[in-house]
Amino acid sequence: xxxxxxxxxxxxxxxxxxxxxxxxxxxxxxxxxxxxxxxxxxxxxxxxxxxxxxxxxxxxxxxxxxxxxxxxxxxxxxxxxxxxxxxxxxxxxxxxxxxxxxxxxxxxxxxxxxxxxxxxxxxxxxxxxxxxxxxxxxxxxxxxxxxxxxxxxxxxxxxxxxxxxxxxxxxxxxxxxxxxxxxxxxxxxxxxxxxxxxxxxxxxxxxxxxxxxxxxxxxxxxxxxxxxxxxxxxxxxxxxxxxxxxxxxx
Amino acid sequence: xxxxxxxxxxxxxxxxxxxxxxxxxxxxxxxxxxxxxxxxxxxxxxxxxxxxxxxxxxxxxxxxxxxxxxxxxxxxxxxxxxxxxxxxxxxxxxxxxxxxxxxxxxxxxxxxxxxxxxxxxxxxxxxxxxxxxxxxxxxxxxxxxxxxxxxxxxxxxxxxxxxxxxxxxxxxxxxxxxxxxxxxxxxxxxxxxxxxxxxxxxxxxxxxxxxxxxxxxxxxxxxxxxxxxxxxxxxx
Ligand SMILES: Nc1ncnc2c1ncn2[C@@H]1O[C@H](COP(=O)(O)OP(=O)(O)OP(=O)(O)O)[C@@H](O)[C@H]1O
Ligand SMILES: [Mg+2]
Numbered sequence: 121x122x123x124x125x126x127x128x129x130x131x132x133x134x135x136x137x138x139x140x141x142x143x144x145x146x147x148x149x150x151x152x153x154x155x156x157x158x159x160x161x162x163x164x165x166x167x168x169x170x171x172x173x174x175x176x177x178x179x180x181x182x183x184x185x186x187x188x189x190x191x192x193x194x195x196x197x198x199x200x201x202x203x204x205x206x207x208x209x210x211x212x213x214x215x216x217x218x219x220x221x222x223x224x225x226x227x228x229x230x231x232x233x234x235x236x237x238x239x240x241x242x243x244x245x246x247x248x249x250x251x252x253x254x255x256x257x258x259x260x261x262x263x264x265x266x267x268x269x270x271x272x273x274x275x276x277x278x279x280x281x282x283x284x285x286x287x288x289x290x291x292x293x294x295x296x297x298x299x300x301x302x303x304x305x306x307x308x309x310x311x312x313x314x315x316x317x318x319x320x321x322x323x324x325x326x327x328x329x330x331x332x333x334x335x336x337x338x339x340x341x342x343x344x345x346x347x348x349x350x351x352x353x354x355x356x357x358x359x360x361x362x363x364x365x366x367x368x369x370x
Numbered sequence: 371x372x373x374x375x376x377x378x379x380x381x382x383x384x385x386x387x388x389x390x391x392x393x394x395x396x397x398x399x400x401x402x403x404x405x406x407x408x409x410x411x412x413x414x415x416x417x418x419x420x421x422x423x424x425x426x427x428x429x430x431x432x433x434x435x436x437x438x439x440x441x442x443x444x445x446x447x448x449x450x451x452x453x454x455x456x457x458x459x460x461x462x463x464x465x466x467x468x469x470x471x472x473x474x475x476x477x478x479x480x481x482x483x484x485x486x487x488x489x490x491x492x493x494x495x496x497x498x499x500x501x502x503x504x505x506x507x508x509x510x511x512x513x514x515x516x517x518x519x520x521x522x523x524x525x526x527x528x529x530x531x532x533x534x535x536x537x538x539x540x541x542x543x544x545x546x547x548x549x550x551x552x553x554x555x556x557x558x559x560x561x562x563x564x565x566x567x568x569x570x571x572x573x574x575x576x577x578x579x580x581x582x583x584x585x586x587x588x589x590x591x592x593x594x595x596x597x598x599x600x601x602x603x604x605x606x
Contacts, residue, residue, distance in 0.1 A: 264449040271422050271443045272512065274466035282465055286453050365453040368494040 153333040161333040162340065168322070169341050175317040177345060179235055179307040183242025184299055184353075190243065191250030191295060195288075198251070199258035200280060212248065220245045220306065224313040238310035238318065245306035246299035250292070257291020258284055286365055293361040300353035304346045319345075374515035374546040375440065376400040377421055381432010383413060390416060394432075396572060398563075403539070403547040403582060405561035407554070407598070409605055412567050414550040418443075418518050421548065442512040445520040448505040450493040456480065457489035460507045479507040482541060499530035503537070510541055517542055519549040523556065532586065535559055539583040554598040558591050559584045564598065568605060575601070 135155050141147070142154050149157060162169065198205050224241060231237035261284050269279045311320025319342045326334035362370040377398040383391045390413040398404040406414050420428055421435075422443050450459050457476050464471035480489050483503040493501055502523065509517055522538075523531045531553075539560055551557055557564045557575075560582050564575040575598055578590040585591065 262449075264445060264447050265451065267419075267422075267424055267445075268443070268449045268462075269466055270424055271441060272463040272466045273439055278466050278468060282462070283451070286451070367492055368452055 150330045150332050153336055157333050158336045158340065162337045165334060165337060169319075169337060172317055172319050172322045172338070173341050173345060175235070176238075176304070176307055176311070176319040176342070179238040179310070179318065180242055180303045180345075180349065182235070183239045183306060184246065184303045186239065187243040187246040187299060187303070188250055188296060191247055191254060191299075192292065194247075194251045195254030195258055195292070196280070196285070198255045199284070199288075200276070212251070216248055221309055224309050227310065228314040233314050233316060237313075238307045238315065241310035242303040242306035245302045249298045249302065250295035253295035253298070254288060254292040257288035260291075261287040289361050290366040290369070293357040296353055296357055297350075300350045301346070304342065304349065308342070374401050374544065375435065375437060376546055377404075377437065377516065377548060378435045379417065379420065379430075379432065381430055381434070383416060383420065383428065383430045385416075385427060385429065391567075391569065394572065396565075398546055398548045400546050401544055402562035403542075403549060403560050404563045404565060405557035406548065406550045406565050406567055407552065407557055407602060408567035409602075410552075412569060414567055415520055417567070418520050418548065418550055421516075422518055437516055440514050441516045441518060442509045442514040443518045443520070444505050444509050444522045446522065446524050448493075448501045450501055450504055452493055455490050455492055456485065456496070456504050459493065459504055460489075460511050462508065463512050476507070476511055479510050480504070482510070483507045483537060499526050499534065502526060502530075502534060506534070506538060506541065514545075516546045516548075519547065519551075521550055521552065524552060531556070532559075536583045554595045554602065555586070557598060558595045559586065566598075566601065566605070573601075 138155050142152060145152075153161075198208065220241070223244065224237075227237045227240045227244075231240050265283050265287060266279065269283050274282070307318070308320035308323075311318040312324060315321040319338045322338045323335050323342075326332070326338065358370065377396075379394060379396045382389055382393060394417075396417065406417070408414055416428055419425075420430060421437060422441050423438050450456075451462065454462065457473065457480065458465075460476040460480060461471035461473065477486070477489055480486050483506055485500060485503055485507070488496065488500065493504065496504065502525075505522070519538075523534045526534060535556060549556075549560065558578055561577050562582065564577050566573045566575065575594070578584055578588065578594050580588070
């Protein structure tokens, strides 16, 4: 309850600052629209915003699911096969030196203007954090658990399935938390480079036509979605992973 | 009850190029408790891990009894898995071998260690002493003739520790037990044989007479305990 009050107060402060700048500087509305105008635009263009938001949301959610699944699989392969690890790890590190942004035009070329290239962008941007945090956790499983497994005559597959993976799930969870923040960035960049739908596309369009109020409206919808996504993923991760698999730390 | 095998090691042990214990001739007798003491870092845990088949880089040269598949182990850290219930922790061995677990036997063992009402809790809901009792039940569930204990009770308070000693002596009866400990009192209460390990040699200490667990106040227990402590002090 107190938390809620503080959040409301802080939102109010933000709006007051925004309005204050407008009063103080007398900027024209195509440079900085007033909060009230933006609110009005959100309401009036709700159908347009909803339609484009839905596109962006599907890109982000699909990218998140696919990226998480791929990261999960890669983490396991890297952790179980020293040979693959030796071969692939330098490649992964090198690939991190390429800014994912720079790949957006190529992905658009390969996967087209539709959902595909945006999902690929979101996936790419979250793949590394998810993979590396899961992989690290798989490699840091407490030795005494593994020793116990060995003494109990477990084979490698069962040791992996019954001890290493559950022990590493909290690490995977922290990768997911990061992913929830990154995935929308990936989708928006993808839309900027080439799209005919989505919030990123709408922002560019509005900007080009000096409809700054619509651009702010799209921005706010995006921010709200990102916050909800992050809160949702956090709650999911806390309930289904952290409280279950590392209850002593959560 | 069939007779448990003993443990033997004759030879040298080391890590990579460093020799830790040279020309060792160690034996733990079948069906008895052997307590192993010695200075920190002398190689007690290493010897235990060798018997357990945990060869993470331990080098040895000599003869070692092959007891693979016959050993259960319990250490200072209880190694309970936090995502499993107490009962599922007790049953973990069967799961790890792909066997079907005997849940009612697991439950009975939890009753034996006094935790019958806690089987559905998770480890973080238990006290340190209770967790060690779960680990003991897990060892019993394994039902292996040889039990290796590496300072299993050293993290417990004195009262809980002495209760755990009584409990363990009872439930592990008939098994070959090799226990590493730093506590002379523990060694004289539980050891059919007491051995001090040094870099050069093994020294056997005459234990008190009587069945284990021996009473804490018995005259010979106290005397031998004092002598043992004295001996350990001079070795550092
Ligand atoms: N993984 C390892 N690699 C190399 N050397 C090791 C390794 N583990 C232990 N050692 C060395 O082996 C020696 C014996 O270690 P060990 O754990 O057996 O001693 P300990 O007698 O059990 O001591 P403590 O009473 O403190 O538990 C130590 O000098 C230690 O540094
Ligand atoms: Mg040790």
